Amino acid sequence: MSTVPSETTSSGNSAAACCGPSCCGGEASAQEAASGTSDLRVLVRERYGAVAEGVSGAAGCCCGPECADQVLSDIGYTADQAAAIPEGANLGLGCGNPLAWAHLRPGETVLDLGSGAGVDCFLASREVGREGRVIGVDMTAAMIDRARTNAAKGDWSNVEFRLGEIEHLPVADGTVDAIISNCVVNLSPDKAQVFREAHRALRPGGRMVVSDLVWLRPLPEVLRHDVDLYVGCVAGASLKEDYLALIRAAGFRDVEVVHEGTYAVGVDALPPDSPLREAFEVVASIKVKASK
Numbered sequence: 001m002s003t004v005p006s007e008t009t010s011s012g013n014s015a016a017a018c019c020g021p022s023c024c025g026g027e028a029s030a031q032e033a034a035s036g037t038s039d040l041r042v043l044v045r046e047r048y049g050a051v052a053e054g055v056s057g058a059a060g061c062c063c064g065p066e067c068a069d070q071v072l073s074d075i076g077y078t079a080d081q082a083a084a085i086p087e088g089a090n091l092g093l094g095c096g097n098p099l100a101w102a103h104l105r106p107g108e109t110v111l112d113l114g115s116g117a118g119v120d121c122f123l124a125s126r127e128v129g130r131e132g133r134v135i136g137v138d139m140t141a142a143m144i145d146r147a148r149t150n151a152a153k154g155d156w157s158n159v160e161f162r163l164g165e166i167e168h169l170p171v172a173d174g175t176v177d178a179i180i181s182n183c184v185v186n187l188s189p190d191k192a193q194v195f196r197e198a199h200r201a202l203r204p205g206g207r208m209v210v211s212d213l214v215w216l217r218p219l220p221e222v223l224r225h226d227v228d229l230y231v232g233c234v235a236g237a238s239l240k241e242d243y244l245a246l247i248r249a250a251g252f253r254d255v256e257v258v259h260e261g262t263y264a265v266g267v268d269a270l271p272p273d274s275p276l277r278e279a280f281e282v283v284a285s286i287k288v289k290a291s292k
Helices: 026-034 040-052 067-074 079-084 119-128 142-152 192-202 227-231 240-249 278-284
Strands: 109-113 133-138 159-163 174-183 201-215 253-262 281-290
Touching: 040 109, 067 079, 067 119, 079 119, 079 192, 109 192, 119 142, 119 159, 119 174, 119 227, 133 142, 142 159, 174 192, 192 201, 201 240, 240 253, 240 281, 278 281
Parallel strands: 109 133, 109 174, 133 159, 174 201
Antiparallel strands: 201 281, 253 281
């Protein structure tokens, strides 16, 4: 995009992420928590696989197409961008528009970490053109299947989707010009490895733009173990300064928060005395840009 779209993130028009506690499948979450699920990757893969397959209430702040369209607008995508997304790609996930700050150019190779059903990949494709290339990586097979199905609906010959973990990217060293990610790194139990892998994949002079959720102060310990909040991209987040430090430690330079806003998706549906409300008082939606 040539201009940065306006993005309000108050509770009335807030940045959306992977889900809010009011719509993440409460009974299933309680059962998972009670069973002592230890492998967070399995938990996330199962939940987002269900989202890709259209299971209502599996995860995601959005439970229907109408809501998904509103989420897209709320987190900073333009009407032109929304119209260019293939049917079935927008699942109402994300907490910002990383493309607004990526400034992609024709001919570039772009890598999307946690590409889901392909929203940002398809939009990036328009910017890099036929001479460019876009690679989406996601660890959920159902998401990859859905993204490939979406790609088959149109002329997206410069877009491909690869199954893999963002901690172990199926991409060769120094082969991409730009990396984008939208509210996914917070779900990783090894964020330092994610950023090391991103740095490895970038060419010298390349850049990364990440939209994600962070804590402005520590989240209470009891909330860190809440399954809904974890799959909802809140409980697995890091302190803002720690998050930025991990990016720098991976070798990135010029690390800059280019936008920061509040995050309140789902909070209005919570009872006034719900302890989960505290989570929304400490979390923020940020967009970070860095270079190699």
